Amino acid sequence: MKKRIAVFSLFLALCLCAVSLTAFADGNPWSEQYYRALDFSETLSEAERNDLDETCISFMETHSLDLAMFAVPSAILDEQGDTLAEAAEEIYEEFGYGYGEGHDGFAVAFNPDTQETVIVPLGAARGRVSDDDLDAVAQSVPHYVEEHGIYGGFYAASKLLSYSLENGGSSGLTPAGAGEAVLNGSGLPDWYPDDPQNFQFFHDPNAPRVVDAADLFSDEAERRMEARLAEIRSELGRDIVVYTDTTSYGMSHRVWAADFYDFNGYGIGEDREGMCLFICMDPDDRGWWVCCTGPDTMALYTEEAANDMDDVLYEYLSDGDYTDGVEDWIENARTLYAKGMPFAPAWYPGRGETFAPFRDAAAPRIVDDADVLAESERADLAARAAALSAKYGMDVVIHTASTSYGMSRDEYADAFYRYNGYGFGEDFDGIGLVVFQNSGRAIITASGAGAQKLTDVNRERLADRTQSLSEDKKFYEAANLWLDLVDHMQRTGRVPRSAGSWGLTAIGDALASAVVGAVALGRAKRRMAVPKVQTNADAYLVAGSLQVQRTGDQFLHTTTSRRYAPVRESSNRGSGGGSSYSSSYSGSSGSSHSGSGRRF
Amino acid sequence: MDPIKEQKCPACGAPMRFDPQTGALVCDYCGATADLSESSGANAPEQPAPAGDTIQGLDFGGLNAQATDPDAQALPIYNCVSCGAEVIAAAEQFSLTCPYCGNNIVLTNKITGKLRPEGVLPFRIDAKALPDAMNRFYRDKVLLPRNFFSESTMGKVTGVYLPFWVFSGTLSGALSYRAERSSTHRSGDYEVTDTDHYRLERDVSLDFENLPVDASGRVDDALTDSLEPFDLSEAKPFDPRYLAGFTADRFDREKDDMESRAKERMFSSASKVISAEVSREYDTVSRTGGSLEADLRARYLLFPLYLFDVAHGGKSYHFAVNGQTGKVVGEIPTDKAVSRRYFLLRAGAVALAVLLIAIAKYLLGR
Numbered sequence: 001m002k003k004r005i006a007v008f009s010l011f012l013a014l015c016l017c018a019v020s021l022t023a024f025a026d027g028n029p030w031s032e033q034y035y036r037a038l039d040f041s042e043t044l045s046e047a048e049r050n051d052l053d054e055t056c057i058s059f060m061e062t063h064s065l066d067l068a069m070f071a072v073p074s075a076i077l078d079e080q081g082d083t084l085a086e087a088a089e090e091i092y093e094e095f096g097y098g099y100g101e102g103h104d105g106f107a108v109a110f111n112p113d114t115q116e117t118v119i120v121p122l123g124a125a126r127g128r129v130s131d132d133d134l135d136a137v138a139q140s141v142p143h144y145v146e147e148h149g150i151y152g153g154f155y156a157a158s159k160l161l162s163y164s165l166e167n168g169g170s171s172g173l174t175p176a177g178a179g180e181a182v183l184n185g186s187g188l189p190d191w192y193p194d195d196p197q198n199f200q201f202f203h204d205p206n207a208p209r210v211v212d213a214a215d216l217f218s219d220e221a222e223r224r225m226e227a228r229l230a231e232i233r234s235e236l237g238r239d240i241v242v243y244t245d246t247t248s249y250g251m252s253h254r255v256w257a258a259d260f261y262d263f264n265g266y267g268i269g270e271d272r273e274g275m276c277l278f279i280c281m282d283p284d285d286r287g288w289w290v291c292c293t294g295p296d297t298m299a300l301y302t303e304e305a306a307n308d309m310d311d312v313l314y315e316y317l318s319d320g321d322y323t324d325g326v327e328d329w330i331e332n333a334r335t336l337y338a339k340g341m342p343f344a345p346a347w348y349p350g351r352g353e354t355f356a357p358f359r360d361a362a363a364p365r366i367v368d369d370a371d372v373l374a375e376s377e378r379a380d381l382a383a384r385a386a387a388l389s390a391k392y393g394m395d396v397v398i399h400t401a402s403t404s405y406g407m408s409r410d411e412y413a414d415a416f417y418r419y420n421g422y423g424f425g426e427d428f429d430g431i432g433l434v435v436f437q438n439s440g441r442a443i444i445t446a447s448g449a450g451a452q453k454l455t456d457v458n459r460e461r462l463a464d465r466t467q468s469l470s471e472d473k474k475f476y477e478a479a480n481l482w483l484d485l486v487d488h489m490q491r492t493g494r495v496p497r498s499a500g501s502w503g504l505t506a507i508g509d510a511l512a513s514a515v516v517g518a519v520a521l522g523r524a525k526r527r528m529a530v531p532k533v534q535t536n537a538d539a540y541l542v543a544g545s546l547q548v549q550r551t552g553d554q555f556l557h558t559t560t561s562r563r564y565a566p567v568r569e570s571s572n573r574g575s576g577g578g579s580s581y582s583s584s585y586s587g588s589s590g591s592s593h594s595g596s597g598r599r600f
Numbered sequence: 601m602d603p604i605k606e607q608k609c610p611a612c613g614a615p616m617r618f619d620p621q622t623g624a625l626v627c628d629y630c631g632a633t634a635d636l637s638e639s640s641g642a643n644a645p646e647q648p649a650p651a652g653d654t655i656q657g658l659d660f661g662g663l664n665a666q667a668t669d670p671d672a673q674a675l676p677i678y679n680c681v682s683c684g685a686e687v688i689a690a691a692e693q694f695s696l697t698c699p700y701c702g703n704n705i706v707l708t709n710k711i712t713g714k715l716r717p718e719g720v721l722p723f724r725i726d727a728k729a730l731p732d733a734m735n736r737f738y739r740d741k742v743l744l745p746r747n748f749f750s751e752s753t754m755g756k757v758t759g760v761y762l763p764f765w766v767f768s769g770t771l772s773g774a775l776s777y778r779a780e781r782s783s784t785h786r787s788g789d790y791e792v793t794d795t796d797h798y799r800l801e802r803d804v805s806l807d808f809e810n811l812p813v814d815a816s817g818r819v820d821d822a823l824t825d826s827l828e829p830f831d832l833s834e835a836k837p838f839d840p841r842y843l844a845g846f847t848a849d850r851f852d853r854e855k856d857d858m859e860s861r862a863k864e865r866m867f868s869s870a871s872k873v874i875s876a877e878v879s880r881e882y883d884t885v886s887r888t889g890g891s892l893e894a895d896l897r898a899r900y901l902l903f904p905l906y907l908f909d910v911a912h913g914g915k916s917y918h919f920a921v922n923g924q925t926g927k928v929v930g931e932i933p934t935d936k937a938v939s940r941r942y943f944l945l946r947a948g949a950v951a952l953a954v955l956l957i958a959i960a961k962y963l964l965g966r
Contacts (some may be wrong), residue, residue, distance in 0.1 A: 145814075513950075520942070520943070535864070536869045541811050547806065555796065556797040
């Protein structure tokens with residue numbers, strides 16, 4: 001930072017040239033090379049930076065003016081001898097911010113040590129907002145920083161500036177409490193306490209669990225949801241709340257969701273266990289946040305569970321199917337509480353239930369949940385499975401599935417066999433095949449005598465050979481082959497290799513031998529090295545004779561580049577991208593929550 | 601001064617030769633020996649008076665002119681002092697053996713004044729040990745044609761003192777560099793890399809010692825370079841008696857010409873070590889300017905080599921052996937049929953092993 005500013009006079013020309021050349025590379029009249037919220041005090045989280053970045057982009061799209069915000073501590077200003085305003089302008093220009101050719105926009109700088117805030121209009125932004133409004137916004141920022149941290153201060157600045165611009169740049173904002181005057185619109189809701197930090201939590205069993213201020217649901221849907229939420233509360237002792245609104249009142253979704261839950265008497269027990277789905281329909285800030293409260297809920301709502309649930313919800317909400325999306329989310333939340341995972345089959349035992357293994361002789365041995373087998377095929381396979389069962393004294397089960405309900409495939413296969421009453425005798429002897437419809441993956445599960453001959457190699461061959469057909473959607477043929485192979489394995493102790501497997505072995509053998517031969521020959525040829533003229537004198541350098549004296553080191557400039565490299569793998573996430581997940585954060589009251597959210 | 605100096609046995613008058621194993625003169629006829637440390641007697645070295653300037657480090661300016669002086673070359677034919685036969689010596693030779701009586705002769709008029717070598721590295725390896733050295737050399741050369749090397753294919757071995765310029769000195773100068781130092785941190789979904797750019801100025805100096813450069817055009821540089829290293833701590837002041845029984849050549853490539861080659865090698869190494877030192881504090885460093893100057897001294901020394909050829913397939917392959925260390929270098933052919941067989945044997949062995957393992961695993965049900 002220091003050097004970036006120090007060499008500003010030398011580097012600025014190059015930097016601006018580079019920016020102007022690249023500014024329109026992605027089709028936008030601005031550069032997205034850097035985040036628009038730069039926090040040199042390093043207190044903003046990644047999720048908060050992402051949120052602020054999107055807020056600034058939205059601001060830019062609305063007003064055709066850039067908005068970049070910097071937290072610059074005193075140490076950096078002192079080292080450089082800059083005022084906060086000078087630093088704001090230098091950073092803005094050096095990092096190539098600005099809308100269009102004129103780099104129009106606002107640079108907002110906040111000093112977290114002194115609480116000083118400056119707002120510098122640049123390019124065409126000059127004169128768009130009156131000095132009075134700019135002063136009012138600048139004086140409001142510390143107020144929001146105190147309440148919600150730097151994230152809240154920057155977020156409020158964006159909303160206040162937006163408000164001023166929408167009102168011609170002279171909105172009459174007053175410095176004292178200007179933020180509240182604007183952000184409230186019709187004022188904060190009545191339930192919002194005057195002193196959030198000393199708020200005494202309470203439980204209100206009669207408070208509505210569906211608050212649809214954004215009017216997304218029909219009355220009938222609201223009643224249906226209320227009824228279902230009451231059932232869940234009664235059944236599981238956990239509070240699930242749905243809240244929609246058209247604004248988050250100048251706060252982040254996460255904080256507003258937490259405040260709504262905290263200040264309205266929700267939650268069961270001393271720990272106020274429960275979760276709140278807040279859907280914000282603010283056109284500039286549309287998204288949702290799931291706020292979890294209480295140790296049990298926070299432990300259940302892992303990042304993986306959050307992403308899985310958010311993926312499903314995103315598909316509904318992005319299509320505008322709010323009622324179905326929320327009702328589905330409620331069922332997933334219920335399943336999470338009931339079974340410890342957001343999606344689980346009916347036969348999966350509930351959390352805390354003591355499961356006693358059992359045998360169900362009447363259960364079907366061909367379970368075609370994926371509906372990929374014809375009736376006659378099922379009957380044929382059932383007859384063959386029964387014959388094998390009788391022949392070897394163990395259960396033989398085939399199951400087609402379309403999902404593993406968030407479990408790993410192996411876990412699902414084992415759970416299916418265990419929780420559906422399969423197996424002979426005390427050890428529940430038997431072997432099962434689970435084929436997944438979409439991927440064609442074949443998983444083998446076994447118990448007792450069924451596992452005796454299932455060595456790792458046999459298991460791998462059973463799965464691979466079956467899969468070679470199921471991947472081509474030949475499920476009946478795959479199941480038949482699997483029964484043949486199980487018969488062979490039980491009879492001989494091994495699963496025969498396929499012709500293709502032998503062919504692969506032969507090819508691999510040929511390649512390996514060719515590589516080994518070539519490497520050996522190469523090494524032998526290197527030993528036949530011919531004499532060469534020497535081109536260096538390394539061996540004649542006198543040890544310790546090298547003297548290197550520093551006569552002048554001059555710092556020239558700093559260049560900065562950035563590369564998109566997300567930490568989290570997003571390919572398995574929904575089309576809305578990964579969720580912002582927070583394992584712990586605080587609401588305005590200081591209460592602890594976890595949660596996740598996404599924009600749509 | 602008599603232009604021909606011979607090494608005679610003080611006991612029987614027969615020719616004496618330098619024996620690498622004992623480091624003394626030996627008479628092959630009566631077995632008498634003469635220690636080279638003896639400074640008196642019939643075999644004491646005759647110290648010719650320097651002509652003109654003495655050999656002092658750098659000043660070899662007029663040396664080549666003297667080497668090509670008609671007086672130094674006007675005696676292509678000598679009369680052997682021992683048998684009187686006429687002996688023809690090549691222009692660069694100043695030590696040879698009379699082909700008629702075996703007398704060892706040193707042509708002292710070719711080593712007077714500035715033509716006199718400053719020192720000599722005596723032979724330490726005897727010619728009889730060469731077949732063993734060659735066998736060791738061939739041991740891991742598995743792609744050689746069969747019967748490439750045998751005593752019958754090995755041509756006549758010549759022990760030669762070859763002239764070398766040996767350079768020592770200092771490289772120094774002021775150099776400038778462009779350097780970069782980067783640091784990377786994460787910013788959301790981005791990896792942000794800040795790269796600081798610097799201009800560096802450095803005064804550098806470093807020393808090189810005893811870099812030998814072949815001063816004879818008779819042997820390929822690739823061969824003589826590959827024979828390195830030579831141990832110059834064993835160098836002796838020049839004494840013609842070390843030459844007895846060996847051929848010796850004087851230089852035919854000027855010191856100034858060879859200095860440029862020495863500089864090339866030194867600059868190459870200097871550039872590498874200086875860059876490594878300068879870049880210690882930076883991620884990347886590239887040189888942008890400045891230059892190194894070389895302040896070099898040269899010594900004119902004789903190095904011991906055995907030279908011979910191996911005849912195979914109608915072609916002659918040249919070999920050289922470091923007479924001090926026994927290191928062998930030479931060009932060797934690769935037999936295509938042997939190479940093919942070498943590849944197939946190893947590939948086949950691996951293929952068979954993999955196949956047997958696969959069959960065993962199948963039979964064991966794994």
